[in-house]
Amino acid sequence: MLGSSAVGKTSLVRHYVDGIFSDKYLTTLGVKIDKKELTVADKNFLLMLWDIEGTDKYSGFQPRYIRGSSAIILVTDCTRVQTFIDAVDILKQARLVTDVPAVLVINKSDLSSEWNIEDQKLLNADEEFIGTIYTSAKTGQAVENLFKTIGNHFVNN
């Protein structure tokens, strides 16, 4: 799980793994790994979700955290355009390390969007991502779907 700070990476994992959501923002330090089994088309996967500290001026991008990954979930916050600008940069850095499939997540979609979704073109979303998913860790919107998308990708490829 990559992205700027406070985009909701931890909240998405908490919702998916434990089914809980908290409005209180508590910044992540370092890494926390969660596991969850996923079944897609009769195939079982064990997801090991690396919830990585947000990339910002206080914590730079850490290539070693993603070197053995099977997929990247790049999370942005639809209320903060800067998280999208940062995502462009994070993806560039990640692509220097790995070419695993990536999903673009536009989180907090229960709140009104403050940036033009057309901006996604900057990320060349169709080519760079196996999917763009609008999620809300608060309402649970598309959270399951996000991880299923990754499972589906591995079933079909």
Add this chain to the structure above:
Amino acid sequence: MLTTNEVSRRFSSNIEIEHAVLNALDCTVLLRYKPEKFSLVHQVDTWANIVISHLPGKKVSVNNSCLFLIDFLADAEIFWLRNESGILHSGFWTEQLDNGDLIHFEALACMSSGKALLIIKNVEQVFVQQQKMLQVARETVIDNEVLQQQVDETHSRLDGVVSHSDDLEDMLLTISSTIENATFGVMLIDKDLKPIIQNPMNYRLFQSSDIQKNASEGPLDIVFKLMSKQYPEHRRIFEEATSWHGELYWLAAPHFIKWLKVSIYPITNSLGEVCQWVFYINDISRVKHLLQHNEKLSHYDSLTELPNRQMFWMILEQNCVHQEPFYLLYIDLDNFKFINETYGHAEGDELLVILAERFQKLLKKDDVICRIGGDEFAVILKNVNGESPNKSCYTIAERILAKVNNTYYAQHKDHFSITASIGVVKYPNDSTNPDMLVKYADLATYNAKLMGKNNIQFYSQDLQQKTAKRIALENALREAINLDHFEILLQPMMDINSGKIIKAEALVRWNCPKDGLIMPDEFIPLAEDTGLIIPLGKLIFGHVCRGLQSLQSLGHDIVVSVNLSPKQIYDHSLPPFIYQTLIDNNIDPKQIEFEITESSLANDFEIVLATLQQLKKGGVSISVDDFGTGYSSLAYLKKLPVDYLKIDRTFVQDIVSDENDKAIVTAVIAMAHSLKLKVIAEGVENKEQLKFLADLKCDISQGYLFSRPIQLESFIPFLKKHK
């Protein structure tokens, strides 16, 4: 108590660690005797059992469930195999217990007397402390980011409303609904700095019992009062019609202290005249309060750790009180916005940190450097002695510029360089008043920018007069555009082969009622700098079309060439304006030729190409002016829809006597013809030059040999004679 780093350092330095000390450290130490095989050296508590399992004897293994640590061991193995010195850190990671509790760890790999050690530390205390600190820092950054985003969005909406509305009442109605629910203060001010409209939040922001008592002092008065005291240079913002961002400290003792973040933008009409000003005001007291937790009483800049603007003022005032001579240098980075936009804000921040370090290394112990704005630094230089202190100060300023100019290496091996403009003022010679010193330093910096950036300007009375003169000229030019004090002269161009006049170049003159005729080289660069070239260019084109209409009515279908400046090429409204004006005046586009300079081509090629293609599609022709004086790439020339090359007069001048000029002109004509371009020679003054050009099969000539630029009334009989 020893820190984990100290423990590993002691191991690395082969200092025996007492178990009593290790007990106090709450860490587990493992000795790696084979790849992925460890024996236990020390364990304090049972928490380590979350990440390791005990095997018979003193052997232990890392738990398979502890994925992070296993991943770290891959790096640690390489580190141990290389027998590297120092410590390899894993960074923090968190493990969750079955009961939901979280435990935070950090692992370190190091070598001690040739033995590989793995230290695992329970970092609970440090983790919580750092989390608290980062939480505040990140909340602050996000608060700022959201505030800025809201201001930018509202500003872009307001700008749209103002620039698309001619009716003031309609405009105010739309603005009012746009800003009504904004979560920050918005004020629209007229050009005389009187409030037109304010949103409810602005009133709330400035609401206090004091203000209510003193009804004559509204929000705008308060902002101006604070700006006068804290930013004495603010007057220039209104004189120069530039935007401004800053923070104001509002102390209304004993009631409250507020920090206000203020952004001011001018709103201009198509002539570049300021019609209104818009102020955005945010109460950032909470952000400042949060920052105070992390910064030393808000007197230091959190990024560069240099004294901030508030601290700078205190230092400056103290220095003025001490009455010892000093220099104040304002360093303003040139085009810093470009760095932020091109390489990202993280790189921009990194650049500021590097610069702060570079500057500090140049200065003596008693000197002070502060970060006083986003891309502005101020230096107070003391004890600058010697025979010529000014010269010594200049040398230091030159060193600062050189440090700025040094290459920066961005991530992924990108590198770039940047420049700065420096303004210098001297205490007590220029002023003894801190406000005036700042104002003069700012003025000197502004002039350094005008002088082409990357240079140093000392403040002087003369400088102030020069600035005043430039502002006066700009105002006069604006008025001249408004009142159309311009006329167009035409300089004929002759087809060398037939001897007939086939074209003319339109040249503008400013008929100033006060100063008489002003030549273009005196006002075009100013128009280009200020953006007035856009309305002026449109005015000139209107004149040309009307002139062509007159010629048409007399049966002359001649081509007139019009100069386009680089700024005009970047103006997306240019092509539609051109074609509408041609339609309005019933002019065939074939009668128009645009001259662009080589310097325009050196800019963003894609934009130049798109504009020229758009113009060309409409049927006009295009020539490259002053060819040979700039840096035209032949590859560009081939790709651009160009029809003519105009050889600059400096090559034609000595064409008969100077072998180099001869060679250049010969080569240019041959090259142009091979690219299927025609050639126009400028500055032809005598028959020898003309003959030489004719021998080289140059197509068209222009110069005093045939005619100076003349008014339309004189051009008509001239044309009749030479048609």
